[in-house]
Amino acid sequence: MRVLLVEDEEPLAGYIAAGLRKHGFAVDLAYDGQSALDKCEVTPYDVVVLDRDLPVVHGDAVCRRLAQGGGSRVLMLTASGDVADRVDGLTLGADDYLGKPFAFSELVARVHALARRTTPARPPVLRTAGVMLDPARRTAERDGRLLHLTPKEFGVLQHLLAAAGDVVSAETLLEKVWDEHADPFTNAVRITVGTLRRKLGEPALLETVTGAGYRVARC
16 A cells, blocks of 8 residues: 655654554655655555645645545645644545544554545455455464565555456556655565465465466466
8 A cells, every 4th residue: 555645844754654664554755745746646646644734835735736636545644633724624625634643543544544445345354265364454364374474465465365366567566565765677576476475385376477467366
């Protein structure tokens, strides 16, 4: 799940980004409104966590632009948390509004909720060939055996299971599971799929489709 965090206070931005990454999100950072708009032009983010009082381009203007595009969901994260400010933010086009200070667990829950609106409905728990993956609890198992997966392995498995046998390209996995610092020419996806195969065990669940990507084997 790809998230853009827009926050001009860099220490706070680093803290929030680190926390979101621990929960499995791929997080990019922007420290002003123009940078946020530039990043959104090239990357289809699932959720944009947007501070309101931003330099260069104000957060209100960023929110209006993103609302017109209709792609990313916007969560306004700001110190202005009274009722009038929340109503104002939602009127601008934000999908949700969370005042500072906030409980981190609530932020994570709200980002998850918004991300679910950007994709077609799918079962809350994904099941295939003895594999059960629960995105909300961040757990996965096969035939009752708990799988100890890294955040990247979990994200790759989640996207492949959700595709239900359709091929998912390495480029798509890189875009959805990694962040903007990932090298498009890296072998990160191939290596992650390899370690994921070993952890899943036999019978083999993941297939490589030469020149196209990866898919879950039709069992």
